Amino acid sequence: GTICAAQRTGQERLVRTSLVIANWKLNGDAELLKSFAEHFHQSEIQQHIGVAICPPAVYLKTADVLLNAIGVKVGGQNCSEFEQGAYTGEISAQMLADSGCRYVLIGHSERRALFAESDAVMAGKVQQAQAAGLTPVLCIGETLEQREAGELEQVIEQQLSSACKEVDFENLVIAYEPVWAIGTGKTATPAQAQDVHRLIRNWVATKAPEAAQKIQILYGGSVKADNATELFSQADIDGGLIGGASLDTEQFAAICQAANVKKDS
Ligand code: 13P
Numbered sequence: 001g002t003i004c005a006a007q008r009t010g011q012e013r014l015v016r017t018s019l020v021i022a023n024w025k026l027n028g029d030a031e032l033l034k035s036f037a038e039h040f041h042q043s044e045i046q047q048h049i050g051v052a053i054c055p056p057a058v059y060l061k062t063a064d065v066l067l068n069a070i071g072v073k074v075g076g077q078n079c080s081e082f083e084q085g086a087y088t089g090e091i092s093a094q095m096l097a098d099s100g101c102r103y104v105l106i107g108h109s110e111r112r113a114l115f116a117e118s119d120a121v122m123a124g125k126v127q128q129a130q131a132a133g134l135t136p137v138l139c140i141g142e143t144l145e146q147r148e149a150g151e152l153e154q155v156i157e158q159q160l161s162s163a164c165k166e167v168d169f170e171n172l173v174i175a176y177e178p179v180w181a182i183g184t185g186k187t188a189t190p191a192q193a194q195d196v197h198r199l200i201r202n203w204v205a206t207k208a209p210e211a212a213q214k215i216q217i218l219y220g221g222s223v224k225a226d227n228a229t230e231l232f233s234q235a236d237i238d239g240g241l242i243g244g245a246s247l248d249t250e251q252f253a254a255i256c257q258a259a260n261v262k263k264d265s
Helices: 030-042 057-070 093-098 109-114 119-131 144-148 152-163 190-207 209-214 225-232 249-258
Strands: 006-008 014-016 019-023 050-054 073-076 103-106 135-140 173-176 216-220 239-242
Touching: 019 103, 019 216, 019 249, 030 050, 030 057, 030 249, 050 103, 057 073, 073 093, 093 119, 103 119, 119 135, 119 152, 135 152, 144 152, 152 190, 173 190, 190 209, 190 216, 190 225, 225 239, 225 249, 239 249
Parallel strands: 019 050, 019 239, 050 073, 073 103, 103 135, 135 173, 173 216, 216 239
Antiparallel strands: 006 014
């Protein structure tokens, strides 16, 4: 794997570095990228934590030029499960890598719910991303109905096991995004989120014990500057995947600052 997400400290303790990713969804433009670049040009936060922006695909090259040079990483919002061929409208993982991407979001709940992406499709996308040298950010999370029916654990484990086939856990980020918290202003409580993050890390440990201590598990769903600190201080929350609040440069920067905490694994 290529991530330096975990580092040995002087005392040989393993600590995970935080990661904050902006998911612009179907928003933003080159002007907004410029405003980000200007802000992060003045900032050093990206030397301390990982910061990445996932703009719509047509802006990736602009993002590559403006952001990679100042240490802010770039990511795609989706990639094809196919390597190449007659798949009109698709973008391959290798094409994202060629455009300067380091990350790609896979299985966002909007892809699952609005574009009928199945768990089986996720596995192919994760494999394509890793084969292209990208770090996939696998998004999982339950609906309110599933949570209220007591199916939380089962849903999370099902999503993980179906997407993580032949996966290199050393080069994977997992984002827990409860569907009911996305764009609703209803964030999971820090304790609710921590419980699921622990569940996820324990599941990874059953597959890859060493990687489980290093893997970054991000929380997403109505993260704002004013609730980020409490969420990111939880033991197994290693940063965030930010939607709405990532469209405001100042607010996104404040969320990045809140993630500047190192935790023992
Ligand atoms: P919001 O931050 O707008 O709730 O979106 C979260 C999300 O879906 C990030 O991928």
